[in-house]
Amino acid sequence: MKSLSDLQRIRDEAKKRVSMREGNQEYRIVVGMATCGIAAGARPVLTTLVEEAAKNNYPVTVTQTGCIGMCTLEPIVEVFGPQGDKTTYVLVDSKKAVEILEEHIGKGKVKSEYTVGASGVAL
Amino acid sequence: MMERVHVLVCAGTGCTSSQSDVIVEKFRSYVRQFDLQEEVKVIKTGCFGLCQKGPIVAIHPDKTFYCHVTPADVEEIVVEHLYKGRPVKRLELSDIDEETKEKVFDIDKIRFYAKQMRIALKNCGVINPEDIDEYIAQDGYMALGKVLESMSPQQVIDEIKKSGLRGRGGGGFPTGLKWQFAANQPKGQKYVICNADEGDPGAFMDRSILEGDPHAVLEAMSIAGYAIGANHGYVYIRAEYPIAVERLEIAIGQAKNYGLLGKKILGSKFDFDIEIRLGAGAFVCGEETALIASIEGKRGMPMPKPPFPAISGVWGKPTIINNVETFANVPIILLKGSDWFASIGTEKSKGTKVFALGGKIVNTGLVEIPMGTTLREVIYEIGGGCPGNKNFKAVQTGGPSGGCLTENDLDTPIDFDSLVALGSMMGSGGMIVLDEDNCIVDVARFYMDFIVDESCGKCTPCRVGTKRLLEMLNDVCEGRGSLQTLHDMEDLAHKIKDTSLCGLGQTAPNPVLSTLRLFRDEYLAHVVKKKCPSGVCKSLLTYSIITDKCRKCSLCAKQCPTGAISGVPGKEPYVIDASKCIKCGACMTACRFDAVVRV
Numbered sequence: 001m002k003s004l005s006d007l008q009r010i011r012d013e014a015k016k017r018v019s020m021r022e023g024n025q026e027y028r029i030v031v032g033m034a035t036c037g038i039a040a041g042a043r044p045v046l047t048t049l050v051e052e053a054a055k056n057n058y059p060v061t062v063t064q065t066g067c068i069g070m071c072t073l074e075p076i077v078e079v080f081g082p083q084g085d086k087t088t089y090v091l092v093d094s095k096k097a098v099e100i101l102e103e104h105i106g107k108g109k110v111k112s113e114y115t116v117g118a119s120g121v122a123l
Numbered sequence: 124m125m126e127r128v129h130v131l132v133c134a135g136t137g138c139t140s141s142q143s144d145v146i147v148e149k150f151r152s153y154v155r156q157f158d159l160q161e162e163v164k165v166i167k168t169g170c171f172g173l174c175q176k177g178p179i180v181a182i183h184p185d186k187t188f189y190c191h192v193t194p195a196d197v198e199e200i201v202v203e204h205l206y207k208g209r210p211v212k213r214l215e216l217s218d219i220d221e222e223t224k225e226k227v228f229d230i231d232k233i234r235f236y237a238k239q240m241r242i243a244l245k246n247c248g249v250i251n252p253e254d255i256d257e258y259i260a261q262d263g264y265m266a267l268g269k270v271l272e273s274m275s276p277q278q279v280i281d282e283i284k285k286s287g288l289r290g291r292g293g294g295g296f297p298t299g300l301k302w303q304f305a306a307n308q309p310k311g312q313k314y315v316i317c318n319a320d321e322g323d324p325g326a327f328m329d330r331s332i333l334e335g336d337p338h339a340v341l342e343a344m345s346i347a348g349y350a351i352g353a354n355h356g357y358v359y360i361r362a363e364y365p366i367a368v369e370r371l372e373i374a375i376g377q378a379k380n381y382g383l384l385g386k387k388i389l390g391s392k393f394d395f396d397i398e399i400r401l402g403a404g405a406f407v408c409g410e411e412t413a414l415i416a417s418i419e420g421k422r423g424m425p426m427p428k429p430p431f432p433a434i435s436g437v438w439g440k441p442t443i444i445n446n447v448e449t450f451a452n453v454p455i456i457l458l459k460g461s462d463w464f465a466s467i468g469t470e471k472s473k474g475t476k477v478f479a480l481g482g483k484i485v486n487t488g489l490v491e492i493p494m495g496t497t498l499r500e501v502i503y504e505i506g507g508g509c510p511g512n513k514n515f516k517a518v519q520t521g522g523p524s525g526g527c528l529t530e531n532d533l534d535t536p537i538d539f540d541s542l543v544a545l546g547s548m549m550g551s552g553g554m555i556v557l558d559e560d561n562c563i564v565d566v567a568r569f570y571m572d573f574i575v576d577e578s579c580g581k582c583t584p585c586r587v588g589t590k591r592l593l594e595m596l597n598d599v600c601e602g603r604g605s606l607q608t609l610h611d612m613e614d615l616a617h618k619i620k621d622t623s624l625c626g627l628g629q630t631a632p633n634p635v636l637s638t639l640r641l642f643r644d645e646y647l648a649h650v651v652k653k654k655c656p657s658g659v660c661k662s663l664l665t666y667s668i669i670t671d672k673c674r675k676c677s678l679c680a681k682q683c684p685t686g687a688i689s690g691v692p693g694k695e696p697y698v699i700d701a702s703k704c705i706k707c708g709a710c711m712t713a714c715r716f717d718a719v720v721r722v
Contacts, residue, residue: 004272008268010381011263018258033207
């Protein structure tokens with residue numbers, strides 16, 4: 001490299017690759033990855049979330065968790081906001097995952113038709 | 124695709140010795156087996172500090188810390204945690220919250236880490252030391268870039284001076300001042316040396332920094348070169364640190380590839396190159412002039428000072444020599460500013476200091492604390508106190524050049540000057556905790572034995588004096604000492620201090636003088652009563668069996684390696700033949716009825 005700006009460019013690229021280690025992004029997205037979740041297709045949802053978030057520089061940390069308890073509604077994705085507010089999305093697939101990121105993280109609007117409340121399940 | 128999980132496995136010397144290299148391989152193979160290689164990246168990183176609980180594996184972004192991981196645990200971690208998202212609780216690092224008395228797993232609530240402040244160690248356990256991009260991601264080489272683009276050499280020196288940074292290798296000399304001396308020399312060939320000859324037994328912070336964050340040291344050396352007008356640097360490191368040497372070599376190669384070492388760095392007019400020089404591991408080579416002699420290919424022996432290396436150093440040219448940890452502080456000072464650094468610590472000791480906690484302490488490992496933290500906080504809150512509820516006796520700081528601190532000193536804020544005032548010193552940061560089972564004379568003897576081995580032999584006071592001092596300590600430990608011996612020891616110790624050529628000899632009697640002053644009673648017990656109160660000095664011990672308590676079970680006799688115990692099972696009580704007894708204590712350990720006593 002020949003200048004400070006070259007170094008800065010390399011740094012910005014490298015930061016993207018390691019920033020996930022800090023895990024203190026604005027939003028935290030948790031995917032249920034127990035047997036029920038995996039069987040219902042949680043893995044492609046998880047990978048889609050990770051890829052899309054990185055591609056669009058969304059301020060999110062994507063992690064996984066065990067069984068959330070509503071196995072019939074898997075794959076379940078929980079989004080924790082900056083104020084600790086939690087939104088639970090159910091029956092998520094890769095396409096819905098992209099929409100959730102665009103709406104909820106990108107525009108700050110809860111994608112209400114995919115939430116557990118809209119699923120019609122009595123809790 | 125993007126990785127979603129990074130598995131960081133400690134690849135420092137400590138964890139590697141408990142198979143962390145095998146653990147890395149197992150992680151990689153299980154990750155492939157479960158087809159997770161696209162999502163999970165396994166990375167070797169530097170020391171997490173909590174060596175006691177190694178090997179340590181950190182999983183991010185979950186911030187899960189697994190400790191005492193064995194190769195057999197890897198499959199479970201991959202299946203449960205990486206595949207199904209369920210952390211393996213039994214391996215997670217935890218602590219008991221003092222207020223709620225509940226188990227906590229959050230790293231910020233673990234007492235070992237809560238009081239620490241990591242500056243020199245900031246990248247250790249965070250980045251992959253073998254990947255320059257990871258260092259750059261943490262703003263690595265940005266300080267060098269800033270310096271080359273916008274600061275004059277004098278501005279760099281002024282910034283370091285203002286920060287109050289003092290040498291972390293032992294002496295505590297102001298780093299900025301040292302640089303100024305060398306910068307003031309006429310233009311021409313000058314050198315920067317990194318002293319990585321970590322000789323103090325028990326200290327391993329320099330090794331851990333080089334293993335965990337080698338680029339920080341290279342960057343700082345380049346900055347120092349720019350500041351004093353040098354274009355060549357040496358890292359003088361002992362060959363017994365193979366992992367550190369290897370990572371340094373990798374780091375130098377990567378920096379050269381990126382043009383961060385070599386000609387016209389970052390498009391400026393500044394050239395800088397770094398070479399590694401391996402030392403054979405002699406304690407005296409940590410002394411500046413002996414280190415220079417060793418780099419020049421001569422026998423590692425000190426020279427009288429002045430001239431100081433800043434005037435006439437390696438190859439007779441102006442040279443600055445800074446310790447690894449000192450260098451590790453430099454880039455961040457230039458990035459965050461001298462005011463930020465000077466806001467940490469005490470009035471005359473700024474920033475943090477890394478200590479290697481060892482000896483009779485629950486959490487052995489590396490801790491970095493702001494200057495001014497008290498010994499009590501380090502030993503009890505971070506270190507967890509003495510294991511087995513034994514009583515704390517003393518803490519030895521400064522290694523073979525330092526001294527002991529006792530219970531009375533526990534609330535002293537630690538900095539360069541307070542430790543000297545208490546008759547010890549900071550040294551390179553070794554901190555060996557002693558409990559009631561340690562004999563203080565034996566400890567002094569250990570350090571003197573080390574010094575006798577390591578004295579280079581050039582000057583008589585050190586070569587002969589330390590040998591005589593060791594003989595006197597042996598006399599005390601073996602029951603041949605008298606009050607006169609103690610008097611002679613003190614006298615000789617002062618003479619060695621006053622007349623030795625270099626720092627090694629001048630400080631060598633410190634452990635003896637310090638313990639004689641603080642634990643005189645214990646020395647007196649050895650020479651007057653001929654007893655070792657801690658039960659360590661074998662010559663002063665006798666083992667015997669209390670006849671009334673003996674159940675005639677024969678366990679002790681079976682354990683005795685020399686057949687010194689006789690009796691008849693179930694009939695005759697057992698007795699120890701003192702002439703055959705080698706005082707190993709096996710009988711005492713074997714006896715279930717406390718019938719064996721040691722006096």
